[in-house]
Amino acid sequence: xxxxxxxxxxxxxxxxxxxxxxxxxxxxxxxxxxxxxxxxxxxxxxxxxxxxxxxxxxxxxxxxxxxxxxxxxxxxxxxxxxxxxxxxxxxxxxxxxxxxxxxxxxxxxxxxxxxxxxxxxxxxxxxxxxxxxxxxxxxxxxxxxxxxxxxxxxxxxxxxxxxxxxxxxxxxxxxxxxxxxxxxxxxxxxxxxxxxxxxxxxxxxxxxxxxxxxxxxxxxxxxxxxxxxxxxxxxxxxxxxxxxxxxxxxxxxxxxxxxxxxxxxxxxxxxxxxxxxxxxxxxxxxxxxxxxxxxxxxxxxxxxxxxxxxxxxxxxxxxxxxxxxxxxxxxxxxxxxxxxxxxxxxxxxxxxxxxxxxxxxxxxxxxxxxxxxxxxxxxxxxxxxxxxxxxxxxxxxxxxxxxxxxxxxxxxxxxxxxxxxxxxxxx
Amino acid sequence: xxxxxxxxxxxxxxxxxxxxxxxxxxxxxxxxxxxxxxxxxxxxxxxxxxxxxxxxxxxxxxxxxxxxxxxxxxxxxxxxxxxxxxxxxxxxxxxxxxxxxxxxxxxxxxxxxxxxxxxxxxxxxxxxxxxxxxxxxxxxxxxxxxxxxxxxxxxxxxxxxxxxxxxxxxxxxxxxxxxxxxxxxxxxxxxxxxxxxxxxxxxxxxxxxxxxxxxxxxxxxxxxxxxxxxxxxxxxxxxxxxxxxxxxxxxxxxxxxxxxxxxxxxxxxxxxxxxxxxxxxxxxxxxxxxxxxxxxxxxxxxxxxxxxxxxxxxxxxxxxxxxxxxxxxxxxxxxxxxxxxxxxxxxxxxxxxxxxxxxxxxxxxxxxxxxxxxxxxxxxxxxxxxxxxxxxxxxxxxxxxxxxxxxxxxxxxxxxxxxxxxxxxxxxxxxxxxxxxxxxxxxxxxxxxxxxxxxxxxxx
Numbered sequence: 001x002x003x004x005x006x007x008x009x010x011x012x013x014x015x016x017x018x019x020x021x022x023x024x025x026x027x028x029x030x031x032x033x034x035x036x037x038x039x040x041x042x043x044x045x046x047x048x049x050x051x052x053x054x055x056x057x058x059x060x061x062x063x064x065x066x067x068x069x070x071x072x073x074x075x076x077x078x079x080x081x082x083x084x085x086x087x088x089x090x091x092x093x094x095x096x097x098x099x100x101x102x103x104x105x106x107x108x109x110x111x112x113x114x115x116x117x118x119x120x121x122x123x124x125x126x127x128x129x130x131x132x133x134x135x136x137x138x139x140x141x142x143x144x145x146x147x148x149x150x151x152x153x154x155x156x157x158x159x160x161x162x163x164x165x166x167x168x169x170x171x172x173x174x175x176x177x178x179x180x181x182x183x184x185x186x187x188x189x190x191x192x193x194x195x196x197x198x199x200x201x202x203x204x205x206x207x208x209x210x211x212x213x214x215x216x217x218x219x220x221x222x223x224x225x226x227x228x229x230x231x232x233x234x235x236x237x238x239x240x241x242x243x244x245x246x247x248x249x250x251x252x253x254x255x256x257x258x259x260x261x262x263x264x265x266x267x268x269x270x271x272x273x274x275x276x277x278x279x280x281x282x283x284x285x286x287x288x289x290x291x292x293x294x295x296x297x298x299x300x301x302x303x304x305x306x307x308x309x310x311x312x313x314x315x316x317x318x319x320x321x322x323x324x325x326x327x328x329x330x331x332x333x334x335x336x337x338x339x340x341x342x343x344x345x346x347x348x349x350x351x352x353x354x355x356x357x358x359x360x361x362x363x364x365x366x367x368x369x370x371x372x373x374x375x376x377x378x379x380x381x382x383x384x385x386x387x388x389x390x391x392x393x394x395x396x397x398x399x400x401x402x403x404x405x406x407x408x409x410x411x412x413x414x415x416x417x418x419x420x421x422x423x424x425x426x427x
Numbered sequence: 428x429x430x431x432x433x434x435x436x437x438x439x440x441x442x443x444x445x446x447x448x449x450x451x452x453x454x455x456x457x458x459x460x461x462x463x464x465x466x467x468x469x470x471x472x473x474x475x476x477x478x479x480x481x482x483x484x485x486x487x488x489x490x491x492x493x494x495x496x497x498x499x500x501x502x503x504x505x506x507x508x509x510x511x512x513x514x515x516x517x518x519x520x521x522x523x524x525x526x527x528x529x530x531x532x533x534x535x536x537x538x539x540x541x542x543x544x545x546x547x548x549x550x551x552x553x554x555x556x557x558x559x560x561x562x563x564x565x566x567x568x569x570x571x572x573x574x575x576x577x578x579x580x581x582x583x584x585x586x587x588x589x590x591x592x593x594x595x596x597x598x599x600x601x602x603x604x605x606x607x608x609x610x611x612x613x614x615x616x617x618x619x620x621x622x623x624x625x626x627x628x629x630x631x632x633x634x635x636x637x638x639x640x641x642x643x644x645x646x647x648x649x650x651x652x653x654x655x656x657x658x659x660x661x662x663x664x665x666x667x668x669x670x671x672x673x674x675x676x677x678x679x680x681x682x683x684x685x686x687x688x689x690x691x692x693x694x695x696x697x698x699x700x701x702x703x704x705x706x707x708x709x710x711x712x713x714x715x716x717x718x719x720x721x722x723x724x725x726x727x728x729x730x731x732x733x734x735x736x737x738x739x740x741x742x743x744x745x746x747x748x749x750x751x752x753x754x755x756x757x758x759x760x761x762x763x764x765x766x767x768x769x770x771x772x773x774x775x776x777x778x779x780x781x782x783x784x785x786x787x788x789x790x791x792x793x794x795x796x797x798x799x800x801x802x803x804x805x806x807x808x809x810x811x812x813x814x815x816x817x818x819x820x821x822x823x824x825x826x827x828x829x830x831x832x833x834x835x836x837x838x839x840x841x842x843x844x845x846x847x848x849x850x851x852x853x854x855x856x857x858x859x860x861x862x863x864x865x866x867x868x869x870x871x872x873x874x875x876x877x878x879x880x881x882x883x884x885x886x887x
Contacts, residue, residue, distance in 0.1 A: 017762060021459050021755040022499035026542070026563035035518040035538070036446070036471065037498065043454035050453050061450050080690045080755035 007098045008233070010048060010091045018045045018083045024075035029352045030068060033369040038065055041075035041085035048088045058096060066092040068366070070359050071229065072352035073323040093231030109227035109235050114242070116193070116221065120165045123194050130161035150364050156402035157360075157395035162197035167218055169197075174204050174214040181211040182300065185252035187243075187266060187290075189259040190222050191391035199391075199411075202418040203258040203293050209421065210302045215250045223265040229357045233272070240269045241279060244286045255286070258293045258414060260390035261357075264324030266290040292321060293414055294331040294389060307423025308340030309416060314383040315343075316374070316397060317350035318390030331389055331413045338420045346386070347377045353388075355396035367396075375400040378408060387413040429467050429511075432488060436470050436513070439480045444471040444519065455514050458498040458505045459561075461763070461813075462848055466493065466507035466514040473519050475594055475602060475633040482631065482878075483600030485513055491881050494627040496538060496569030499561040501754075501766060502847030504573065504626040504883050517568050520633060523547055530608050531639040532591060537568025537632050541575075554642040556583035559843065560751045568632050574624030576843035578675035578706075578750065581801040583640075585843075587623040592636035595622055598629075598874035606636060621869070626845050627880040629873045646674065646708035647719035648743045651726040651734040652699045656680055656784075656796070659701035660777040662729040663800045666705070667773055669725060671718050676801025677704040677750055682760065682810075683797040687749045690756040695749070699732060703800070704746055753797055754806065760793070761810035765822050767829050770804040771838030782832040783807050790821045794829075804842035830856065846884045854885065 024041035025031050031040030038047075047065055050056040069089035076084040097105065112118050129135050138144055144152050162169075167188060184207055192200035207214050220243055224236035243266070247255055257263045270287035273279040291299070313335055322328045328350070336343050354360060354370030378386060378400065386401075386408055388394055397410040437445050446455070446469040456465045467490075472478045485492045491512030495505035507514050520536035523544065527533070531553055535544055542563040545555050558577035559565060565575070574587045592606030605618040622630055653659040663676055679687070679702050688695045695702070703726065707718040723734045737743040757764050771779045780796060783805075787794035798805035809825050811818040830840055830853050840850050840857045855863050867885060870877075881887070 017758050019459070019755055019758045019764070020457055020461075020498075022497055022561065022564040023752075023755060024564075025497055025499075026540070035521065037454040037516075038446070038451055046454050046457070047450055056449060056453060059450070061448050065450060080752045081758040082690075 003099060004052065004095065007095055009052060009095045010088055014091075015045050015049045015052070015083060015088060017081050018042070018049070019081060020046075021080070023078050023080065024085060027074040027078050029070055029072060029074070029354065029370045029373075030366055033366055039068060041069075044069060044089055045083060045085050048092055051092075058099060063092070063096050066096070068363060070352055070354070070356035070370070072319040072356065074319070074352070077323050090228060090231075093229070094233040095231075097231040105230050105232055109230060109232045113190070113226060114221040114235070114239050116165075116167060116190075119190065120167075120194065126158070126194075127161055127163065131163055153368070153399045153403060154361070157399045159196055159394070159398065160198065161195060166193045166197035166200055170201065170204060170216050172216055172218060174208050174216070176211050176213045177208045178211050180213045182213070182254060183252050184212040184214050184296075185247050185250050185255040186214050186216040187220060187223070187247075187255055187257040187262055188216055189257060189262040189391070192259060196391045196394065196412070199415055200258055202412070203256075203414050206297075206414055206418050206421070207256065207293070210297065210300060215252055217246045217250050219246050223262040225261050225265045226357060228265070236265075237272055237276070240272055240283065244269065244279070244282050247286060248282065253289065254296060255290045256293050256296050257290065258389060258412060260292065260318035260321035260324065261392060263290060263292045264320035267325060292325055292327050292330075292389065294334050295325070295327045297334060298330040303421075305338055305417060305420030305424065307420045307425075309338055309420050309423065310340040311384040312342045312344060312382060313385045313387060313416070314346040314378070314381045315349060315413070316346055316353060316386055316388040316393055318388055318393045319350070319352055321389055322350045331387070334413050334417060335387060338416060341416075344381045344383055346381055346383075348373070351377075353393050353396045353400070355392040357392060360396060371396055371400045371403075375404045375406065379404065379406055383408060385409045385411060385416070387411050387416055389413055432484075432490065432513075433468050435484055436468060436481065439484070440470050440472050440477055444473065445469070446471070455495075455516070456507060458495070458500045458503060460501060460503045460506070460849065462503035462506045464507045464509040465511070467511040469514040469516060471516045471519045475596065478515060478517075478596045478631055478633050479600045479602050481513065481515060482596050482598065485878050486599050486876055489876055489878065491878050492631070493880050494572070494631045496566030497540070497564050499565045500569065500573060500847065501768070501844040502573075502841070502849045504845050504847030504880070505569070506848060508881055515631065517566065517631075517633065520568075524634070526551060526553070527608065528553075531641075532608050532636055533639055534634065534636045535567055536634055537566060537571075539567050541565055541567050541570055548639055549642055552642050553639040555589065555637060555639055556580075557586045557589065560754060562751075567635055567637075571623050571632050571635050572625065572627050573843075573845045576799070576804065578677055578799055581676055581799060582672050582674045582708075587620065589637045589639075590619045590623050590635065591638050593619055593622055593632050594634035595630035595632055598876065598879050603630065608636065610638070624845065626847060626883050628870060628884050629879065631879070641710070643674075643708040644710055645712045645715040646706055646743070647715050648704065648706045648737045648746055649719055649723055649726075649734060650737070650746060651703045651705065651723070651731045652696050653701045653703070653730065654699055654732050655730070656701040656780060657777060658729045658731075659703055660780045660800065662703060662726055662731070663776055664773060665725050665729065666722055667801060669721065671707070671721055673705050673718070673722060673801060674708040675704065675706045675799070677798070678702075678800035678805070679704070679750075679753065679797040680795060682793060682795040683753055683757070686756040686759055686795070687753060689759055690752055691749055693745055693749055696733065704750055754808070757795055757808050757810065761812060763811050763813040763822075765809040765811070765826060767807050767809075767826060768804070768841045768844040769807065769829060769833035769838055770802070770842035771833055771836045773801070773803045775836040775838065776800055776803060776805075779805065779832060779836055779838070782836075783829065786825055786828050786832070790825050792818065792821055792825065794825070799842070802842070803838065827853070848883060851884065851886050
């Protein structure tokens with residue numbers, strides 16, 4: 001196909017060997033809601049092949065199918081042949097942008113998102129909503145009931161918002177509280193900076209308590225996942241190079257993040273830049289140093305909390321942690337190590353919650369159905385607390401809890417660890 | 428013509444359940460094989476009444492109707508008719524209608540995923556034994572239409588052994604209900620048996636009534652490695668003649684083990700020539716343990732180099748996950764595979780394994796051997812590259828010889844996958860002209876216009 005001659009696109013070997021066995025249909029959250037072949041990985045792979053072979057056009061409908069994938073990676077993991085359908089849908093979004101790019105994506109992912117200052121300014125109204133007391137007021141007068149259900153779900157997602165972005169209040173250097181053993185770089189993701197500031201403050205304190213000197217560079221940009229989801233792989237590479245340079249300058253041994261999505265993207269820089277001669281080795285070195293916070297704490301000697309949390313706690317596996325980074329035992333071990341916790345395994349703990357980046361907005365109806373499945377499983381555990389190390393999942397779980405009127409608190413596992421440390425003094 | 432048909436179908440199922448864009452038709456053009464044909468339109472009815480109206484319309488228009496579930500079949504039985512027509516996907520008829528604890532039966536719509544059905548009944552202490560490898564990506568309706576098997580069928584029998592009753596939409600749109608909750612029933616012909624395994628050529632199954640049994644509380648699984656494939660296949664016969672009926676008795680040869688290991692990294696020994704997976708189950712733990720230990724003893728007597736009993740549920744699950752991923756993981760070894768499904772009397776297993784290896788040597792293409800050795804059902808898979816014309820021709824010749832080997836040992840073409848499109852050319856060789864004529868007469872009696880899944884089972 002001539003139109004795609006000069007375009008970076010999936011290789012034949014990425015899709016040709018699909019034997020159409022259908023195993024992926026069993027694990028695909030969008031297929032299981034729609035029960036339509038076109039909403040499943042096998043159908044998407046068929047569309048990729050047929051469009052790249054010229055049998056089908058890159059039509060709006062075909063692209064809509066590529067955009068409908070939640071990229072939960074369940075199909076990548078189950079495929080016995082090694083096809084990665086979720087990856088293919090992301091690659092096709094990039095193909096589309098190369099053939100016929102849209103200017104709003106350039107403005108959003110090329111201009112706004114990589115610029116922390118602008119992003120903070122753009123999200124100021126959210127902070128004002130909390131800061132001026134408008135949010136409390138809205139709740140007290142039940143004004144949220146007047147919102148359209150989608151808007152209400154979105155409102156319900158928001159955590160207790162920080163008064164100002166964490167980037168400005170978190171020191172660049174946080175000294176270790178005991179003897180310093182490791183110099184750790186902390187990658188402060190956008191969602192933590194703007195929404196989940198309390199969680200990341202806890203992360204830095206927990207690291208410092210466990211012998212880490214924590215460097216939080218203020219110049220980091222978005223990890224790049226949002227741009228990737230919208231087909232701007234080129235911009236992800238620009239952001240990747242920026243972040244690699246920043247952490248090279250910080251001279252850290254390890255780079256820790258408390259966001260599952262950031263973690264999986266940062267670990268993927270080595271693949272994204274593998275064909276870039278000047279950057280391949282630097283990206284490789286960078287990615288090999290990246291750790292999710294629960295993964296890192298499992299690698300170093302950590303202080304066992306002396307305080308107790310007498311609660312029934314369950315855990316939801318973020319896709320980008322469980323499958324994206326193969327980290328699933330560590331957060332469970334971390335929770336089980338806290339005295340008093342009655343840990344109960346969530347049924348289908350690694351099934352996507354339906355957040356999937358911005359899919360919860362762009363594919364609201366599907367997202368809501370996927371969330372329903374999670375909420376039903378959560379209700380069955382009768383847990384008081386659900387922990388999950390991903391801001392996207394936390395937002396979706398918050399929304400699920402409010403929509404289904406469950407009395408469950410949604411937290412990052414590190415928040416619970418810190419609470420257990422603090423509870424020591426309360427004894 | 429097509430637009431008119433679409434309008435009429437739209438008035439039956441509504442907009443949400445009708446698909447007709449080029450992208451829709453492309454993804455409904457295949458099943459679990461390499462065969463493709465594009466339909467004119469796809470409908471996803473939600474009730475038996477809708478299916479009935481669709482078929483009635485198809486009969487008026489003389490348009491082919493091809494039913495399908497999740498499209499995981501391995502005989503191209505649910506690939507659309509090459510000249511177009513209607514595809515009826517039953518995936519949205521996915522409700523469990525009733526679980527009757529007293530009679531131990533379940534009534535479900537055709538589109539329920541078999542694994543979901545199993546999980547629901549197991550929660551209540553009941554058990555639906557048939558376990559095709561596609562259990563998580565195939566529907567109960569598809570299982571009935573193809574009379575699906577699986578590893579556990581050695582002890583428990585196939586899908587058809589559990590069918591008590593069916594709701595079937597006939598070729599003129601009438602709705603037939605067969606059977607009932609009685610275990611014994613010889614009133615008239617066995618219509619359950621007729622429609623089970625008919626691959627959608629005689630009617631469209633929309634609801635099933637299945638017999639359940641009590642869930643076996645204990646299971647033990649062993650993995651036995653052999654340095655010789657011949658010894659492994661002899662062990663199978665020895666176990667079965669020793670008075671033990673394992674729930675499953677599975678054989679994998681070296682290539683099969685290597686593919687699995689590459690796909691799943693379970694730590695399997697890839698140096699050996701063959702492995703057996705043996706499972707015993709039952710209501711009494713001591714009996715289950717005694718039986719698996721007896722199997723272990725027989726394996727050792729036949730020279731197994733290692734026999735391990737899975738120590739935990741996780742280990743046991745890993746073994747079965749390996750077995751279920753077997754067939755698809757072969758695609759790692761070669762661009763194409765032709766998977767066959769022969770069955771022979773169990774005494775002929777060592778002989779058929781020898782014949783398969785000779786065929787592989789003769790044509791110089793690998794034939795991977797694995798399958799449900801305990802019930803004589805093997806899945807020899809020819810690995811080849813379709814882009815090389817001589818390999819494709821060779822593979823086709825090899826299929827013929829594999830079938831000849833099976834038939835000459837008293838076996839048949841297919842134990843589980845069915846005939847569909849892929850095995851049509853060999854059907855007469857296997858069954859003889861009288862059987863073919865009887866079967867064609869049945870088809871003509873039930874579907875005189877030949878609109879139900881035409882071109883499947885018999886050559887046109």
